[in-house]
Amino acid sequence: MANKLISQIGLPKSIANIFAARSILTAKDALSLTEFELMALLDIDLDQVKSAVSHISAIICPPPQTALSLMEERMQNEFSSGHFPTLLKGLDDALCGGIPFGSLTELVGPAGIGKTQFCLKLSCLAALPACFGGLDGRVVYIDTESKFSSQRMIEIGINSFPQILQANGVLKEMAGRIEVMRPSSLSEFMESLQKIRLPLIRHEIKLLIVDSIAALFSGENNKGIRGRQQHSLGWPLSYLKSVAELSRTPIIVTNQVRGQSHNESIQYPFQGPRTDPIKNSEVLESHLVPALGIQWAHSVTIRLIFEGHSDHQRFLKVAKSPLSPPVVFPFTVDSSGIRLLSDDGVVVMGPDINLIRSHGLVNVTSQ
Numbered sequence: 216m217a218n219k220l221i222s223q224i225g226l227p228k229s230i231a232n233i234f235a236a237r238s239i240l241t242a243k244d245a246l247s248l249t250e251f252e253l254m255a256l257l258d259i260d261l262d263q264v265k266s267a268v269s270h271i272s273a274i275i276c277p278p279p280q281t282a283l284s285l286m287e288e289r290m291q292n293e294f295s296s297g298h299f300p301t302l303l304k305g306l307d308d309a310l311c312g313g314i315p316f317g318s319l320t321e322l323v324g325p326a327g328i329g330k331t332q333f334c335l336k337l338s339c340l341a342a343l344p345a346c347f348g349g350l351d352g353r354v355v356y357i358d359t360e361s362k363f364s365s366q367r368m369i370e371i372g373i374n375s376f377p378q379i380l381q382a383n384g385v386l387k388e389m390a391g392r393i394e395v396m397r398p399s400s401l402s403e404f405m406e407s408l409q410k411i412r413l414p415l416i417r418h419e420i421k422l423l424i425v426d427s428i429a430a431l432f433s434g435e436n437n438k439g440i441r442g443r444q445q446h447s448l449g450w451p452l453s454y455l456k457s458v459a460e461l462s463r464t465p466i467i468v469t470n471q472v473r474g475q476s477h478n479e480s481i482q483y484p485f486q487g488p489r490t491d492p493i494k495n496s497e498v499l500e501s502h503l504v505p506a507l508g509i510q511w512a513h514s515v516t517i518r519l520i521f522e523g524h525s526d527h528q529r530f531l532k533v534a535k536s537p538l539s540p541p542v543v544f545p546f547t548v549d550s551s552g553i554r555l556l557s558d559d560g561v562v563v564m565g566p567d568i569n570l571i572r573s574h575g576l577v578n579v580t581s582q
Contacts, residue, residue, distance in 0.1 A: 242275045299465045305558030309539040317463040323470040323505040324521030325573035329548045330469045334424050336552035339372035341422035342392040347379045352421030354393045359430040374551040401431045415462040429471035429506040472503040503571040522572045541568035
């Protein structure tokens with residue numbers, strides 16, 4: 216709008232001609248000068264300058280919007296951009312339709328909690344033909360920890376979609392669309408991303424899963440080289456974000472947890488060291504945080520936390536979302552993968568939504 220021509224703004228013709236004669240051709244040209252500069256340059260009185268500037272500003276400046284209208288516009292944009300339904304009704308409702316296209320969705324939690332099970336189920340769903348509710352395209356599963364199991368994937372698919380996969384050839388077609396890559400280093404991971412860039416942009420790949428991103432940096436996860444870890448994370452992080460936005464492909468990345476040091480878990484830096492004793496059980500059960508640090512945390516659009524409590528219950532928390540409130544769902548893992556025990560999420564306010572519990576976890580490395 217700033218480049219809109221003065222001649223098209225609707226000023227009186229005599230005033231518009233004066234602007235043109237002084238080579239002030241666009242709204243930007245006019246508004247870049249003060250009223251007194253315009254008065255001197257155009258050789259007209261101050262009232263005429265003020266009237267012209269006011270008219271130009273009213274034409275090119277967007278009207279003010281309320282917070283409500285901005286929120287409604289953002290929600291409409293989210294809906295129009297599309298979502299990938301997980302078929303977990305409560306979660307899909309909370310996320311306004313499912314995993315959003317064109318963004319990074321993070322699954323974070325301790326080992327064995329169900330992150331990979333969730334990824335396997337989403338792989339099956341995305342590979343199904345569109346007539347059966349799938350995304351009808353290729354799925355790339357980057358398996359950095361060699362946890363991908365084709366047998367388990369097929370078991371999940373058969374138990375999740377029994378009527379669909381009993382049809383002749385559908386199971387084979389679904390399995391044939393899921394491609395597994397197993398990079399063993401960060402450099403191989405980057406090479407894998409480069410190989411799939413064009414298929415992603417051409418929309419040939421409908422879902423990208425990285426399980427897990429933290430495993431690629433596990434050799435660097437200590438305080439001595441934390442800065443180098445954050446530096447090496449920069450390229451794959453920016454690459455994943457840009458490809459997601461450009462291709463509108465949903466990208467799902469799993470992340471590990473790490474144990475915090477006492478000062479890190481309990482105190483902010485400006486509070487000084489904590490003097491009261493910390494119980495071992497408190498550290499083991501309550502003070503786990505996602506790996507990869509703040510840079511990564513700010514880059515993901517959706518963060519889903521998987522955690523286990525001391526009563527052997529598992530919970531799935533929507534800890535970060537531009538649209539959803541912070542909600543918690545109890546879940547279990549069975550032959551069909553992840554299954555919510557209730558579709559009615561409980562809203563959790565305050566810092567509890569970001570806590571990651573894993574009762575009895577003893578092999579947590581403090582990083």
